[in-house]
Amino acid sequence: MTLWPKSRDRSEDARRDVVAGGIVVAGILLFVGTGGSVMQSVVQTLVGIGGGPDKVLSVALILNVALLLFGWRRYEDLNREIRERTEAEQRARYLADTDPLTGFLNRRALLVQGQRLIADATSNGRHVALFLLDLDHFKTVNDIHGHAAGDRVLQVAAERISDVLPPNAAKARLGGDEFVAMLSFEPAARASIDALAAALVTALEDKVAHDSQQIRVGASLGISLATDASMTMETMVRQADIAMYHGKDEGRNRHIWFEQGMEMAVQVRNQIETGIRDGMPRGEFIPYFEPQVDIATGRFVGFEMLMRWESPEYGLIPPERFIPVAEDSGLIGELSLQVIGRAMEIAKGWDPSIVLAVNISPQQLKDPWFSQKLTKLLVETGFPASQLEVEITESSLFENLPLVRSIVTSLKNQGVSLSLDDFGTGYSSLSHLRALPFDRIKIDRSFIAAMRGSPDALAIVVAIVRLGESLAMPITAEGVEDEATAIELTRLGCSKGQGWYYGRAASTDDTARLLADRGLLRTPMLPGSLTPDEEPLRKSA
Incomplete structure (x- = not known):
């Protein structure tokens, strides 16, 4: 059984057209030849001169008329077929050249x-x-x-x-x-x-x-x-x-x-993306830790995890070089969770009073499964959820607040603390504080850096601190660079601070030594002993 009709043979159509044309031409010639004689006999009969038209010639005339009607019908069919074929070809050409959704060229x-x-x-x-x-x-x-x-x-x-x-x-x-x-x-x-x-x-x-x-x-x-x-x-x-x-x-x-220089920038970007893809399975991305200090007492209360790329080819690469590429290429989720997991393994050796703060990319907050992935890391590493603080930048809340609310509510249910980062630089800060269960507010470093020379910046810092007091949300100030700024923040009532004045982001070894000097490690370090982040590496070797 044939599912599709056979395609028409154009040469067969042409032969039919030639035959039909020949028949029409013959019909016209016969009509001219017989029509005159028959019509003359008819006229003579009407005036009483002749005995009527010849029957054979009359039949021939009728056949000629039939042939002419056949030829006209065939002519109309040919014209219709040409029109349909032309329209079909135009339609096919249009479909082949056009994007069906917009009507633009493809x-x-x-x-x-x-x-x-x-x-x-x-x-x-x-x-x-x-x-x-x-x-x-x-x-x-x-x-x-x-x-x-x-x-x-x-x-x-x-x-x-x-x-x-x-x-x-x-x-x-x-x-x-x-x-x-x-x-x-x-x-x-x-x-x-x-x-x-x-x-x-x-x-x-x-x-x-x-x-x-x-x-x-x-x-x-x-x-x-x-x-x-x-x-x-x-x-x-x-x-x-x-x-x-x-x-x-x-x-x-x-x-x-x-501009020509842009092509080189694209090549560099591609090299970075390739390096990220190759470096993740090799463990080249490592956590660094920036101290967070109780401003009033100077006591260490936590560390914010910052990512570094320890490239065997280029050395230690700061995050501003590779984080944007990881975000654009869709690698940031996997990369971030890998380094957070490594930081959790390290932070298990800290005193329970020390909080590990991790910054979440806006891209990760578009993942409906993010809270489950982070919870899975807590279970696998055995890191206490109560010692984890997730920092969310305010600008990342703009696109899909209901999804973010679902994510942060799930994390809160696990016992994780939430901090609103870069407060004051986003879109609608007060509505976000009302809509989401944050535990802490972080003042953006741009206000802290400018507050000593700008009355407006100082007024913003004061307003944020008072807002935190009214909402029972402690305030962390980023970018504390000198003693005078720390004193002013203490006077205003800001609880936590971080910045170069308290210490720059440090490696795992340096952070462990810093905590060991203050008796804030669960297990004191022995000379030549492995640091907490090196122990898992030995076990897997």
């Missing part, structure tokens, strides 16, 4: 049409700009609001892009949330390209309405330039992509032109 069509645009424009002394536009935080839209909302955001983005760009601009969706636009311009009119790019970024800042929800995304835009026909589409797209990611690194929601 990647394949863009590469073909874009190369043609470059050749035509540069031959006439014009330049070509390629915009590569990526929606900021689009993955979060799908994760939080669903894929239907994501599709709606993409459609609205396409509409806004079309509204801003001139009609002759080539517009394409490369896939996901990446869009491309190309247009030619006079070399002296580069400012107009900047204005268009800025207008695109502004247009995409507006919220998108979907099912009574207001969704905000924003966009980062990279621009590459073609000044002669030697530029290929592949190179233009790659350069614009590099510029776009450079813009994301600088803060997102902006446009930026490609």
Whole structure:
């Protein structure tokens, strides 16, 4: 049994058309030949001269008429078939070249049409700009609001892009949330390209309405330039992509032109990402510990864990070099939990009064299973939950407060303390303190550093301390750099402080010695003995 009809043989159709055409031509010739004689006999009969038309000729005439009707029908069929075939080919070409969601060109069509645009424009002394536009935080839209909302955001983005760009601009969706636009311009009119790019970024800042929800995304835009026909589409797209990611690194929601130095930065970033992937299984990422001190007494009350990369090739690498890459590449969750687990193993050897504070990346707070993962680490390491303090930056609460509330409530139920980090720099601090069960507030270091020379900064610090008192939330001040600042914070009633005045972030060995000098280790260190973090390494060797 045949499931699909056999495809029509075009050569057979052509042979049929030739036969039909021959029949029609023969019919016309016969009609001309017989029609005259028959009609003459008919006329003579009507005037009483002849005896009527010949029967054979009459039959031939009728057959000729039938042949002519057949030919006309076949002619109409051919015309209809040509129309249908032409429409089908146009539809197939449209589907092959077009993104079905937005109606823009797809990647394949863009590469073909874009190369043609470059050749035509540069031959006439014009330049070509390629915009590569990526929606900021689009993955979060799908994760939080669903894929239907994501599709709606993409459609609205396409509409806004079309509204801003001139009609002759080539517009394409490369896939996901990446869009491309190309247009030619006079070399002296580069400012107009900047204005268009800025207008695109502004247009995409507006919220998108979907099912009574207001969704905000924003966009980062990279621009590459073609000044002669030697530029290929592949190179233009790659350069614009590099510029776009450079813009994301600088803060997102902006446009930026490609420059040659950016390519080197991308290579460095790729090296860092590769190093992270290779270094995690080798245990190259280690915890450092910054002291937290009771300001009034000077007693150690805790340590904030900070991450360092002990690279065999480049030495000790600070977190600002690799944390952003780990976040962008999606590695931060696994990396953070690995180092936190190592810090827990170390902190088990501390006095029970010493708290281990760990900072959580905003990316981790988008993981619905984060609290379970952290709880699993507590169980595996045997570290007491009561000695763990999770620090959450206020800015990370902006995107999905219900999910964060679920995570932090679960952690609180396990006995973990919660601290609101960088207080005062976020979006709606008071509402966050009301909505989430925080135990402590940390004042951002920028206010502490400025309070001695700025009455406004001092007023903010005073207000935060008083707010903490009214909510029964102790205050930790970050960035305490000198004695005068520590004295002023003591006068204001701030309970905890950390910063260079109390000690910089130190390695496991140095931290153990610091605690041993104050009798704050569970087991005193012996000369030449292993530090608490080295013991698990010996067992696994």
